[in-house]
Structures are given as C-alpha cells and as structure tokens.
Amino acid sequence: MKIPLSRPDIASEDIEAVLAVLKTPHLSLGPATAVFESAVASYVGAEHAVAVSSGTAGLHCLVRAMGIGEGDDVVTTPFSFIASANALLYEGARPVFADIDPQGYGLDPAAVEAVITPATRAILAVHVFGRPCRISEMRELARKRGLLLLEDACEALGTTAGGEHTGTFGQGGVYAFYPNKQVTTGEGGMIVTSDGRLAALCRSLRNQGRSGAGASGWVEHERLGYNYRLSDILCALGASQLSRIERSIAARESLFGAYGRRLAGIPGVTLPDPPRPGERISWFAYVIRLSDGISRADRDAVLSRLGSTGIECRNYFVPIHLQPFYRERFGFREGDFPVAESISARTIALPFHNRLTLEEIDFVASTLEGSLRKAP
16 A cells, blocks of 8 residues: 555646636736635735745745845744745844744744844744644734744644634745645745735745836836746636635544544554644644654654555654754754754654545554554
C-alpha cells in the first residue's frame, strides 16, 4: 500500500473553471483574479485581498509594504517553514526568535515579550499545522508595545479564534495555496488586510512596482517591484476550490477524529491537542509527537520504517535557527530554543489529505505501533 503524505483534491468543477479561463483572452490580472481576491476577502472578513505567486511572495510584499527593513528586529518563531524568517531577510530586517508554547506549537507570548527591545519593529506570528497560535495575546502585546503585527497563516486558511479568522488579527496576513494546502492553486498565495494603503502598495509590488493608475500605469514604475503575479488560470482554480472549503475543513476534522481514535493508547505517542475553547481549526497536517524518552535518531528510525512500508511521512519542522544558513550567518546553536528543539526532534507528520481512507489510517496506525515496538 502506497499512502502519500498529502495530495491535492481536484474536482471536475475545478477543471471546468480552468478551462473556462483558457477560452478567454485574460490569462493574467483579469476577471478571475479579481473574483478570487474578492472571494477570499469575503470569506475571512478582510477588506482587501491581493493574489500573489506564493505565500513567500506574499510575506515579502507585506514586509516591504510595511516599511520593515534595515535596523529593524522582528520577533518570530523558530518552529516554522523557513520562508517565514527568510521574508524578513529579503528586506534586511533581523529575525529575532522566541521559543514556543509546547501545547499549540505557536509563539509563547511570555517568550516574545522577553526579547522585545527598542530595535523591535514587529511581531511575525505563525499558525503552524492549521492551529492558531495565541494570537489574541499577540495582538494585545503588539498594541501595548507599539509594534506591527504580521501573520503567516499560510497553513491556516479557515482557522478561527474567538470568531475571527487567522490572518486578520494584525495589519496584514498571508495564506498559501501549495498542493498540500486546504485550498490549492498549485503555486500561489494571498495577502489580506483591511488597510487600503497597504493593499495598494502590495498590488504595486507584485506587479513590478507599476502604479496601475490610468492608461500610463502599465509603463510607469513608481517603485522597485517584483513579478509576483498569480495568473487568472490559477485564480480560477483557487476560487473553485474555495467554494468547497467548508467541506474540506469538515473532511479534515473527521480524519483528525479517526486518527485520534485509532492512535489512542499507543505507548509513546502524544496526539495533537484538540482545539482550545473558541477555536475552529482548519487542519493542514496531522502531526504526532513521540515521548520524551525517544531520541531524534530513534524518531528517524521510525520514519524510515514507515517509509519502507509505503507510508510517506516527515519530520515537521527542523527549527529555522538550526538550518545551516542560519547557523552560519547568526551563530545559532543547539540549546538556544529548547522547547522548539525538543518538539522538533520527536514530531512525525502522518499522511493527511481529503481523500485519505479509514483503511489507510488503520494501516498507518498499525504500522506505526509496530515500528515503535522496535524503538529502544
């Protein structure tokens, strides 16, 4: 049995939506882009949405549009995909890491406050695996300390905390649509904000710095910009996918429950926590944690044994500060962020996608249980 870690859920209506655009002369920055942007903004309750070529591009545009750059520190998490911190480096800002909450894996507000200095300009909060970090506390901390708040909600479209969508708590947020996400465009991202000036800047930045005003807007470049456009073809796919997002979230909630029932009681396995009161989680991944007595090498051996049976799985994440580039540039070492490092050493992301079957979950669970029996 071959079970992929993730797979896109492409329906016939998605294909029809893409074909409809291919029959028009508008393949980029046309009507489908505006439709997708409007649909995302309406869904999450933001005033503006700006489609871009990736979540990384969206974070970069947002950092630049907010004026974050040389001499600015931004507090963020070491437990994320590397693009979160890289987007700061693109503009010369310095990522300042703070350790994480061992329950939700998001930034620990107390750890964030402890590293704020006069050089701190912003907090970049990340919602990992679709779970909201303690974002209301982050918003209050940013307000109290006079800081900007950005959100990397690339894994959390559809997640809410206290009735508000992740991505909308700060000045701006970003979603991503890679094939493993709840909504996919293949490659793509979306910036959301309720700040009209910020949205206009991001629209200009994604399109080579063009002004976009009047007939001359196409040949006038007001600022340094980038080719971060998302084609109408992909926007049509995204809009079609978004129309089914609630079904997707419900399917993933069902799979979350099925995994929990099947894995409960297996020695050495800590299941992901359920939503906290007031949260609705749009699950991006199903990530278990092995017990404290299991080393990174033991965990890697379990990964290898699972892989040998056809189960695709992965360790999520290698902490950013321990990536070779960050070690070399900033001098980070093991032990700098012990909670993130301890969790990272023991995580396993199991197959998780809309088309996963109960039979496959049972096979994953029984294989995992057998693999753990072989661990020291």
